[in-house]
Amino acid sequence: MSPVRSGGGVQAGLADVLALRREVLARSEALREVREASASPAAAPARGQGEAPAAGFAETLGHALEKVSAAQQRSAEMQAAYERGEVTDVAKVMLARQESGVAFEATLQVRNKLLSAYQEIMRMGS
Template sequence: MSAVRTGFGIEDVMALRSQVLARSAALRAVRAASETGGAPQATGRAPGAGFADTLNTALKQVSAVQEHSSAMQVAYERGQVTDIAQVMLARQEAGVAFEATLQVRNKLLNAYQDIMRMGG
């Protein structure tokens, strides 16, 4: 058993994680560029409303990814899905999406705090 563990160690997992994070960031950048490209000119809404809609859509997407991950895990436990790689990829994708959401939340909170400090 130890030969199997040394062939795929923590360094390999961390390298795979960093690749997934990089690809996810690239996909988010492409998606954000395509979604925000024509939205502000097409609508007569205030910029804040567009931001709120974008944030709401992003949170719904993260929720959908997490639900898909949970469904894949339940299906694997029931024996309906036999490819563990798909299940692990779905879990990793959900983890990355959640981490990205936390980072966005932290940045928004920091920006809010900076704005509040400016007023006083």
């Protein structure tokens, strides 16, 4: 986390505090998502003989992309509602923007890792 700078007046101090708040909220949301994701496989019951197989990689990736898209859509809707004057809580709008930003960044990092792994596999065959 970035430290709060002193000096520069009340506006600069306020901007630093708001930036720090956004960073804390983003990290808290990311940690919550990680906690939920790690809790779901542990909470899932063991598969029996007659049950359907677990979701494949492509299906899991597709669901994750749908969630990211939904978060971005929700953020856009909240921002538009705020601009129309329907939503008055700026914190909720900013939180939705941060959530969609963190989701997009995480998706981008996963894509980069997948691309890197694919390139490594392709180099192995040569």
